[in-house]
Amino acid sequence: MEDPHAPVAALPTLAVNKKRAGLHRALSVRQVSMIAIAGTIGTGLFLGTGRSLAQGGPASMLICYGLVGFIVYVTLLLLGEMATQYPVAGSFNVYATRFVSPAFGFALSWNYWFNDAVSVASDLTAAQLVLQYWTTGHTWIVSLVFWIFLVAINAAHVRAYGELEYWLSSLKVVTVVVFIILGVLVNVGVNQQHEFIGTKNWRIPGAPFVGGFGGFARVFVTASFAYGGTESLGITAGETKNPTKTMPKVVKFVFWRILLFYVLSILLMGLNVPWNYPGLSNKETTTSPFTIVFQMAGSRVAASFMNTVILTSVLSAGNHALFAGTRVLYSLAVNSPPQAPTLFGRTTNAGVPLPALLATSSVSVLCFGSSFVNNGELWGWLQNIVGVSNQIAWLSIGLASWRFRRAWIRQGRPLYEMKFVAGWTWPWGPPFVVSLLIIHIWLQGWSSVIPHFSLVYFVSFYVEIPVMVVMYFAWVVVKRQSSISLPVSLPDEEDTPATGAEHGWNIGDLVDIQAVDLTLDEYEEDPEDVADDEAQRQKLEGRWRWFWRLYYAVV
Structure with missing residues (x-):
């Protein structure tokens, strides 16, 4: 029984109210792995790279995407440690509340929910840009059709979402691999002009660094937009089968996905497509470098196919953002104490938080602002907002990991008790992520101030901070x-020192890492997890073991 004289400042932990939680653990390793890819391959890679190339040039694009990719990889390793230990809905938003500050976690969660909701609007706007390859009339209709389809899929069982993501992501993976092969061929002379391109486009006037430092800084935002969604891997942990085995597998492969799908693709774009290619990026439209390379190969049909794939990737990215935003809002409602109306914590019998889904999807009407603003310009604004929000999310993961690791060591728990340890990132990982992202957020708005101040772009870069x-x-x-009406009593000498919450306003609101409960929400394998592990072990040791090893490696 609780002591009635206990200090009011007892540590505010953000535990999920399990009586209200209604999510189903139905996402398989196969689906979660592809969801990881869906988070890294989307409109940012297929369309955003055109904007990056036009604004910063091939060298700025390669350096920025490579640097941000490394930051994202380290960030995901940090997130993987926490998500494997505590696989809860809400992921890093919950960790920020639990290990950093309840007030900070509240602000972060609502910011990230808005980020996902705006991402859906951004993807629906991107669909209009892609459709302009074929027609310029009534492109808003495709946004409406996509919106209805995404809401319907997410209103079904979580397996429907997972299966759609699996197949759409599979298509994107195959397309990127084909693009890399084709990009190499186009560069060495298999193109309409039958000429060897090599590094020619790095030596044209203005290249390789277009726009100087301002152009370089702006590419950081588009790169952050492109990589956005990788951090929502942790959000899927709340609906993943056997997360203690699944999450480490998924996180470990992210490095190779970044290297293959981003670094190689972007290198080939910069080599094959000049930064001043007509219509690459402007206020009216944005053309995908992927489509341009297919055109250079001499096939209009192949270019149309590539554009169709980009359209499906827009659908996949919107599906992913809508799923993540819905789960963030759901986790806000089921937290204790609730940080959102409890209505959003209700789920259907299929485990779908329908009220949270409808609230998140309603923000997507922003995409229809293209009726008043040019498609390319509106998409640019939304891209900036989402890109900065992604950086804030990664920064929060670094802060939460920093505090989590300190709490683990301070409370004397050995590292071997952790279910997953990213050993090579100790101890420099969290401070590296936090410090570098602070610098990025501060510098990336350079082009909105120098040489000319642009209020609209300045707001899109920094509005989320205030x-x-x-x-x-x-x-x-x-x-x-x-x-304020609760009784306050001074702690006895034997009590744990007060955090200061009971004295004044406690503006810091910082969690005491020596008092935080490190056992709360730790995942324990259930009988179904053990049975799945045993079934897989028998396959890998049986007669057809080489077949199953190849199968698991592929899927």
Whole structure:
């Protein structure tokens, strides 16, 4: 029984109310692995690279995407440690609340929910840009059709979402591999002009660094937009079968996906497509470098096929963002104490948080703003907002991991008790991610100020920072008002030192890492997980073991 004289400042942990939780663990290793790829291959790679190439040139694009890719990889290793240990809905948003600050977690969660909701709008706007390859009339219709389809898929069982992502992602993977092979052939002379391109486009006027430092800084945002979604891997942990085995497998392969799908693809784009290619990126439209390379190979039909694939990738990216945003809002509602109306914590019998889905999808009407603003310009604004929000999410993962690791060591728990350890990132990983992302967020708005100040672009780069600050203090005020009538007593000498929450406003709202419960929400394998592991072990040791090893490696 609780002590009635216990200090009011007891550590505010954000545990999921399991009585209300209604999500189903139905995503398989095969589906989660492909969801990881879906988070890294989308409109950012297929369309955003055209904007990056036009604004920063081939060298800026290669350096920025490579650097951001490395940051993302380290960030996912940090997230993988926490998501494997505590596979809960809400993922890094919950970890930020639990290990950093409840007020910070509240602000971050709502910011990331808005980020996912805006990402859906961004993807629906991108669909209009892709459709302009064939027609320029009434392109908003495709956005409406896609919106209805995405809501319907996400309103079904989570397996429907997972299966759709698996097949769409498989198509994207095959397409990127074909593009890499074709890009090499086009570069060495298999093109309409039958000429060896080599590094010629790196030596044209303005290249390889277009726009100087301002162009270089702007590419950071588009690169962050392109890699956005990888961090939502942790969000799938709440609906993944046997997450303690699945999550480490998925995270470990991210490095090779980044190297193959981004670094090689972007290198070939910069070599084959000049930064000043007509219509590559402007206020009216954005052309995919993927489509341009297929055209250079001399096949209009192949270029149309590539554009169709890009259209399906837009659908996949929107599906992924809608799923993640719905789960973030759901986790806000089922947290204890709730950080969103409890209505959003309700689920259907199939385990779908329908109210959260409808609220998230409603923000997508932003995409129809293209009726008043040019498609390319609107997509650019949305891309900036989502890109900065992604950086804030990665920064929060670094902070949460920093505090989690300190708490683990400070409380004397050995590393071998962790279900997954990214050993080579100890201890430099979290401070590296945090410091580098702070520098990125500060510098990337350079082009909106110098040489000419642009209010619209400046707002799109930095609007989320003051919003985060306002949300932070809003939570502090709400919690202050809700606890002001509670009795306060001084702790005894034997009690744990107070955190300061009971004295004044406690603006810091920092969690005490020595008092945080490191056993809460730790996942324990259930009988079904053990049975699946045993079945897989028998396959890998049986007569057809080489077949099954190849099968598991592929899927």
